Amino acid sequence: xxxxxxxxxxxxxxxxxxxxxxxxxxxxxxxxxxxxxxxxxxxxxxxxxxxxxxxxxxxxxxxxxxxxxxxxxxxxxxxxxxxxxxxxxxxxxxxxxxxxxxxxxxxxxxxxxxxxxxxxxxxxxxxxxxxxxxxxxxxxxxxxxxxxxxxxxxxxxxxxxxxxxxxxxxxxxxxxxxxxxxxxxxxxxxxxxxxxxxxxxxxxxxxxxxxxxxxxxxxxxxxxxxxxxxxxxxxxxxxxxxxxxxxxxxxxxxxxxxxxxxxxxxxxxxxxxxxxxxxx
Amino acid sequence: xxxxxxxxxxxxxxxxxxxxxxxxxxxxxxxxxxxxxxxxxxxxxxxxxxxxxxxxxxxxxxxxxxxxxxxxxxxxxxxxxxxxxxxxxxxxxxxxxxxxxxxxxxxxxxxxxxxxxxxxxxxxxxxxxxxxxxxxxxxxxxxxxxxxxxxxxxxxxxxxxxxxxxxxxxxxxxxxxxxxxxxxxxxxxxxxxxxxxxxxxxxxxxxxxxxxxxxxxxxxxxxxxxxxxxxxxxxxxxxxxxxxxxxxxxxxxxxxxxxxxxxxxxxxxxxxxxxxxxxxxxxxxxxxxxxxxxxxxxxxxxxxxxxxxxxxxxxxx
Ligand SMILES: Cc1ncc(C[n+]2csc(CCOP(=O)(O)OP(=O)(O)O)c2C)c(N)n1
Ligand SMILES: [Mg+2]
Numbered sequence: 001x002x003x004x005x006x007x008x009x010x011x012x013x014x015x016x017x018x019x020x021x022x023x024x025x026x027x028x029x030x031x032x033x034x035x036x037x038x039x040x041x042x043x044x045x046x047x048x049x050x051x052x053x054x055x056x057x058x059x060x061x062x063x064x065x066x067x068x069x070x071x072x073x074x075x076x077x078x079x080x081x082x083x084x085x086x087x088x089x090x091x092x093x094x095x096x097x098x099x100x101x102x103x104x105x106x107x108x109x110x111x112x113x114x115x116x117x118x119x120x121x122x123x124x125x126x127x128x129x130x131x132x133x134x135x136x137x138x139x140x141x142x143x144x145x146x147x148x149x150x151x152x153x154x155x156x157x158x159x160x161x162x163x164x165x166x167x168x169x170x171x172x173x174x175x176x177x178x179x180x181x182x183x184x185x186x187x188x189x190x191x192x193x194x195x196x197x198x199x200x201x202x203x204x205x206x207x208x209x210x211x212x213x214x215x216x217x218x219x220x221x222x223x224x225x226x227x228x229x230x231x232x233x234x235x236x237x238x239x240x241x242x243x244x245x246x247x248x249x250x251x252x253x254x255x256x257x258x259x260x261x262x263x264x265x266x267x268x269x270x271x272x273x274x275x276x277x278x279x280x
Numbered sequence: 281x282x283x284x285x286x287x288x289x290x291x292x293x294x295x296x297x298x299x300x301x302x303x304x305x306x307x308x309x310x311x312x313x314x315x316x317x318x319x320x321x322x323x324x325x326x327x328x329x330x331x332x333x334x335x336x337x338x339x340x341x342x343x344x345x346x347x348x349x350x351x352x353x354x355x356x357x358x359x360x361x362x363x364x365x366x367x368x369x370x371x372x373x374x375x376x377x378x379x380x381x382x383x384x385x386x387x388x389x390x391x392x393x394x395x396x397x398x399x400x401x402x403x404x405x406x407x408x409x410x411x412x413x414x415x416x417x418x419x420x421x422x423x424x425x426x427x428x429x430x431x432x433x434x435x436x437x438x439x440x441x442x443x444x445x446x447x448x449x450x451x452x453x454x455x456x457x458x459x460x461x462x463x464x465x466x467x468x469x470x471x472x473x474x475x476x477x478x479x480x481x482x483x484x485x486x487x488x489x490x491x492x493x494x495x496x497x498x499x500x501x502x503x504x505x506x507x508x509x510x511x512x513x514x515x516x517x518x519x520x521x522x523x524x525x526x527x528x529x530x531x532x533x534x535x536x537x538x539x540x541x542x543x544x545x546x547x548x549x550x551x552x553x554x555x556x557x558x559x560x561x562x563x564x565x566x567x568x569x570x571x572x573x574x575x576x577x578x579x580x581x582x583x584x585x586x587x588x589x590x591x592x593x594x595x596x597x
Contacts, residue, residue, distance in 0.1 A: 059355075059356075063354075115354070122347050122375055125379070128344075129350055130352070130355055132336065132352055133353075159339070159343060160347070162339070
């Protein structure tokens with residue numbers, strides 16, 4: 001069983017890394033990144049079997065695909081903190097010649113990334129392909145895919161949602177960050193996607209729900225999800241989160257989806273997030 | 281040399297694709313084939329029968345197909361996606377751009393029913409912009425073979441090439457004339473030696489160019505005929521060697537005159553050895569319903585059009 005306190009302490013540092021990356025670059029997406037910090041920490045420090053020496057094929061490893069690529073700051077921090085590349089490289093986020101491009105890419109060879117993302121709606125398809133390849137290769141490990149909830153408005157997502165159960169892609173765990181926010185406002189205002197769990201269930205997915213900002217629940221639900229794989233159905237986790245979680249003035253609003261804090265607000269954020277592993 | 285180029289009968293290039301898939305899938309068990317409800321049109325039934333576990337019916341969901349292919353490539357597979365050329369390119373340009381080209385995935389995008397010659401289905405299906413779109417993607421190899429045999433050879437060769445490929449072919453029965461001729465990606469096929477004019481042709485237009493060259497020969501005009509099956513990377517050496525002999529050029533393609541083979545050749549000529557060039561291509565328009573022959577006629581891609589273009593180029597020397 002995971003040491004929940006330890007995971008929480010890593011998540012606190014990851015949240016600092018997120019705000020510092022975005023503040024330094026004066027661009028990037030803090031809101032969704034902060035909301036998904038607990039999930040990514042749980043995946044990389046507890047749930048997934050993975051090797052930081054990194055191979056593109058990910059043979060005999062669990063793989064993670066980030067479909068909502070704009071939340072790159074949280075992924076970069078978690079990859080660095082788990083040993084994929086030096087933590088100090090986080091200082092290069094969005095700078096010229098960096099491997100830490102605005103949206104994740106394979107182009108600059110950043111370890112941990114297996115596809116470019118940023119144009120929304122594509123990641124679940126790629127994850128399904130990777131899961132099918134694992135089956136062909138008799139590789140028993142799993143594929144995880146994170147998407148945004150606004151991203152669910154893209155038609156391609158539903159092509160993939162329809163495909164996976166029909167083809168019994170049961171080595172796949174898809175998670176949606178249900179923060180109910182996107183760029184122009186809340187999903188209720190822009191385009192309501194309703195009860196996602198019900199929709200995925202109607203397409204034939206095994207559905208779980210969790211509070212994505214409660215580490216105990218995240219770890220337990222991911223373990224449950226793993227236990228449900230290999231039974232003929234893909235697994236879906238409807239993950240409720242708060243956008244901007246951990247920085248009070250960013251919480252629960254779309255306004256910090258893709259905006260950098262100024263020096264004063266950055267200091268305010270730092271005061272709310274404990275430095276647990278040492279800043280880069 | 282020109283006289284030796286003879287049609288040995290007619291078959292569709294897409295049949296050549298199917299035959300190529302049969303050959304390469306027997307030889308390489310990493311080859312997997314995906315389709316978006318067009319298995320019959322793309323001639324992959326033998327593959328489906330022989331290797332059901334390596335076949336993925338995606339349904340009418342081309343965007344999803346491109347993404348799944350990218351993911352399969354991550355697991356070491358060599359995915360061939362199959363659908364019509366329109367739905368292989370314009371429909372899914374962003375998916376190809378991000379998940380395949382930019383992400384360096386070893387996916388083979390195999391596209392049938394390209395150009396006007398799909399015929400009666402009309403302009404919704406007759407894509408004339410695909411070569412341009414695919415050429416512009418960094419790292420994409422673009423191949424447009426001319427007959428059954430060359431398409432078969434190309435379908436096999438692309439499995440041995442590491443990187444994304446756009447393989448474009450067509451629907452109609454078409455003369456076969458390249459059996460036993462070599463095929464190498466990126467290497468133009470020199471089909472006839474000549475001194476007065478260079479004709480560079482790709483896809484179905486190679487046969488039109490062969491016929492045109494025979495017409496021109498009757499009038500004493502000697503054609504250097506080059507089959508450019510690989511549009512990217514372009515065999516610049518072969519193109520320049522030819523125009524240095526002849527001093528003028530005609531490009532022939534079943535594509536919009538913008539963005540395709542003609543543009544690619546013009547870029548090579550202007551940068552290295554400027555000579556007059558005439559374009560046989562669709563003049564910036566959509567197609568329409570009709571038989572392949574009627575359409576080639578109406579849109580300026582007939583044998584007579586190639587002959588006329590050659591004479592225009594000659595006159596400008
Ligand atoms: C295909 C595509 N269209 C539009 C955008 C611009 N865009 C980036 S993020 C975003 C909102 C995404 O909302 P959601 O998935 O809920 O992510 P969150 O804002 O919660 O992080 C949009 C519209 C994009 N990146 N890709
Ligand atoms: Mg959202």
